[in-house]
Amino acid sequence: MNRSGAQALMQALVDQGTEMIFGYPGGAIMPTYDALYDVREHLRHILVRHEQGAVHAAQGYARASGRVGVCLVTSGPGATNLITGLSDALIDSTPLVCITGQVRSELLGSDAFQEADVIALTLAATKWSYQITDPTEVPAVIEQAFRIACSGRPGPVLIDFSRDAQAGLCEDVPSTSREGIFNPYYQHWQPAVQRLDEVALAQAASLINNAQKPLLMVGQGVLLARAEQSLGTLVAKTGIPVAATLLGLSALSCDHPQYVGMLGMHGNVGPNRLTNEADVILAVGMRFDDRVTGCLERYARQAKIIHIDIDPAEINRHVPAEIGLVGDAKAVLEHLLPLLDERQHDTWLRCFQRENSEEYREVIATELEPGSRELRMGEVIDRLSVQSAGEAIVVSDVGQHQMQAARYYRFNCPRSHITSGGAGTMGFALPAALGAKLAMPKRQVIAIIGDGGFQMTLQELGTIAQERVPVKIVILNNHHLGMVRQWQELFFDQRYSFVHMQSPDFVTLAQAYGIAGRRVSERADLDMALTELLADDEPRLLEVSVAQMGNVFPMVPTGAAVSDIRLR
Amino acid sequence: MNASTALLRIIMVFSRRRITLDELHWHGRETTGQAKLSVNVTCTPTQAAELHGQLGRIVEVALVRTIPEQAEAAA
Numbered sequence: 001m002n003r004s005g006a007q008a009l010m011q012a013l014v015d016q017g018t019e020m021i022f023g024y025p026g027g028a029i030m031p032t033y034d035a036l037y038d039v040r041e042h043l044r045h046i047l048v049r050h051e052q053g054a055v056h057a058a059q060g061y062a063r064a065s066g067r068v069g070v071c072l073v074t075s076g077p078g079a080t081n082l083i084t085g086l087s088d089a090l091i092d093s094t095p096l097v098c099i100t101g102q103v104r105s106e107l108l109g110s111d112a113f114q115e116a117d118v119i120a121l122t123l124a125a126t127k128w129s130y131q132i133t134d135p136t137e138v139p140a141v142i143e144q145a146f147r148i149a150c151s152g153r154p155g156p157v158l159i160d161f162s163r164d165a166q167a168g169l170c171e172d173v174p175s176t177s178r179e180g181i182f183n184p185y186y187q188h189w190q191p192a193v194q195r196l197d198e199v200a201l202a203q204a205a206s207l208i209n210n211a212q213k214p215l216l217m218v219g220q221g222v223l224l225a226r227a228e229q230s231l232g233t234l235v236a237k238t239g240i241p242v243a244a245t246l247l248g249l250s251a252l253s254c255d256h257p258q259y260v261g262m263l264g265m266h267g268n269v270g271p272n273r274l275t276n277e278a279d280v281i282l283a284v285g286m287r288f289d290d291r292v293t294g295c296l297e298r299y300a301r302q303a304k305i306i307h308i309d310i311d312p313a314e315i316n317r318h319v320p321a322e323i324g325l326v327g328d329a330k331a332v333l334e335h336l337l338p339l340l341d342e343r344q345h346d347t348w349l350r351c352f353q354r355e356n357s358e359e360y361r362e363v364i365a366t367e368l369e370p371g372s373r374e375l376r377m378g379e380v381i382d383r384l385s386v387q388s389a390g391e392a393i394v395v396s397d398v399g400q401h402q403m404q405a406a407r408y409y410r411f412n413c414p415r416s417h418i419t420s421g422g423a424g425t426m427g428f429a430l431p432a433a434l435g436a437k438l439a440m441p442k443r444q445v446i447a448i449i450g451d452g453g454f455q456m457t458l459q460e461l462g463t464i465a466q467e468r469v470p471v472k473i474v475i476l477n478n479h480h481l482g483m484v485r486q487w488q489e490l491f492f493d494q495r496y497s498f499v500h501m502q503s504p505d506f507v508t509l510a511q512a513y514g515i516a517g518r519r520v521s522e523r524a525d526l527d528m529a530l531t532e533l534l535a536d537d538e539p540r541l542l543e544v545s546v547a548q549m550g551n552v553f554p555m556v557p558t559g560a561a562v563s564d565i566r567l568r
Numbered sequence: 569m570n571a572s573t574a575l576l577r578i579i580m581v582f583s584r585r586r587i588t589l590d591e592l593h594w595h596g597r598e599t600t601g602q603a604k605l606s607v608n609v610t611c612t613p614t615q616a617a618e619l620h621g622q623l624g625r626i627v628e629v630a631l632v633r634t635i636p637e638q639a640e641a642a643a
Contacts, residue, residue, distance in 0.1 A: 123576055313621035
């Protein structure tokens with residue numbers, strides 16, 4: 001029996017377990033949308049308002065669920081609108097399969113209407129890409145796309161689908177057919193479980209067992225590998241203090257007695273300062289990004305570093321590793337665990353507590369209980385954390401509020417923190433929160449966004465309203481591009497160049513979309529407003545007016561060592 | 569035929585880092601669907617290690633060789 005390439009695509013997506021697609025139709029993808037119409041009971045399509053919203057929503061879906069996010073858009077500008085999100089997903093290791101329509105194959109290179117060389121344009125933003133011009137290629141290509149997206153270090157894959165291939169007929173063959181056309185070199189992307197180097201494992205264990213001041217750094221790799229339980233067991237057995245990167249937050253509960261805080265530019269004082277005193281650092285699923293390391297010449301020079309990562313290209317890339325262990329975090333930790341001794345590091349842990357006490361006195365106390373009338377971001381996040389018991393999925397945008405959300409929300413469940421880390425894409429949070437809530441309908445999802453970032457993708461309020469997705473949106477409005485303003489204050493002599501922003505009435509805007517909204521500017525009204533926000537199963541927006549000139553501290557200035565973290 | 573964009577991705581590993589290719593040579597295929605590529609560049613040992621890692625994400629890197637006379641000339 002014959003079917004069209006578009007029908008073959010629908011079948012292949014269903015065979016891969018796809019349940020949701022985020023998309024926006026257009027001319028070059030119409031045959032596929034026609035095929036989608038026949039399977040709309042099996043594949044839920046979420047119509048976004050901009051293709052960038054589609055890719056960010058797919059990211060939120062993938063990050064919350066651990067599944068591959070899928071989006072479907074048309075050719076030309078529809079496809080190029082994905083580039084920011086693809087780039088974001090690549091650097092943050094998010095598995096996506098993005099399907100773009102393309103003009104008929106005989107028109108390729110003719111500058112046809114809405115033709116763009118999408119493969120070329122997205123080469124640097126994708127883990128893999130392929131252009132389908134023959135409908136018979138569909139099953140094998142889609143199977144390969146999903147495998148590449150979620151194997152090894154996950155990442156985004158783009159499939160460009162010519163219109164004639166969508167409409168052309170092919171034989172109805174099982175999606176598991178591997179016949180055809182693939183170059184085998186991608187076969188060597190690391191599988192989830194590898195044969196580990198037993199000698200290196202033993203050496204790593206010996207280092208850890210003999211360490212006097214060990215520090216465990218956890219990154220997103222722990223969450224991607226679903227290694228939270230293995231991590232917890234190792235932490236309990238070894239007594240090692242644990243710090244998290246921005247994307248590693250929630251791998252361990254913030255209330256765990258051995259959790260000492262967040263690493264990096266706006267992280268906590270203890271883990272930043274004491275990185276440069278640790279004798280052994282066990283780094284799991286993190287890549288020593290420059291936001292975490294500060295000045296590399298003065299980063300952990302005294303420590304022996306055991307670096308566990310699934311991507312061999314990251315081992316010894318920025319920081320020299322005494323021992324590199326390439327593999328899935330869960331597999332490596334489980335192989336390491338039996339080799340480790342039961343220990344306590346109470347004295348060393350108290351060093352972190354002392355540093356963090358200083359941070360509390362100098363920074364946190366003022367943020368949580370400011371003397372001024374103006375609300376502070378930290379206190380809003382803190383109240384939100386209390387009211388949601390630290391169990392919500394927090395999706396933050398980019399800027400000061402992002403750092404404060406990371407610092408002040410007490411994460412208690414894994415996979416609870418979704419943000420744009422490596423790319424720092426403003427506008428990420430609203431569509432990503434939509435995707436996260438659709439992926440995890442039983443969990444509270446709270447989007448924490450600044451007034452600047454909100455205006456980059458606010459059109460997705462339309463998607464939220466149409467689909468009645470009960471995302472809770474908190475806009476922390478300081479009427480500025482706050483992080484840029486802070487840097488201008490600290491490093492550019494208070495020359496505030498184009499950072500003050502006039503915004504619309506966000507509450508009225510939300511109401512225009514059919515979403516309930518409320519504004520708060522007084523401390524006395526905050527708790528009740530948050531209670532109202534979280535109480536029901538409807539989308540809601542809460543705009544909170546916060547101090548316009550507030551700064552995020554502590555801070556590791558650019559070029560400084562992490563141990564030179566500033567409290568003010 | 570570079571159906572899977574491998575060659576373009578390989579070139580980008582160098583171009584992104586502003587490393588000029590001195591030589592690039594495709595060898596004849598011994599196995600259908602596979603090809604061998606040789607690349608000569610002038611770079612530091614640190615860059616070479618980084619390039620090895622990045623190329624390893626795309627293809628199997630079979631051999632990295634330092635050409636002494638070229639290394640001396642570069643130094």
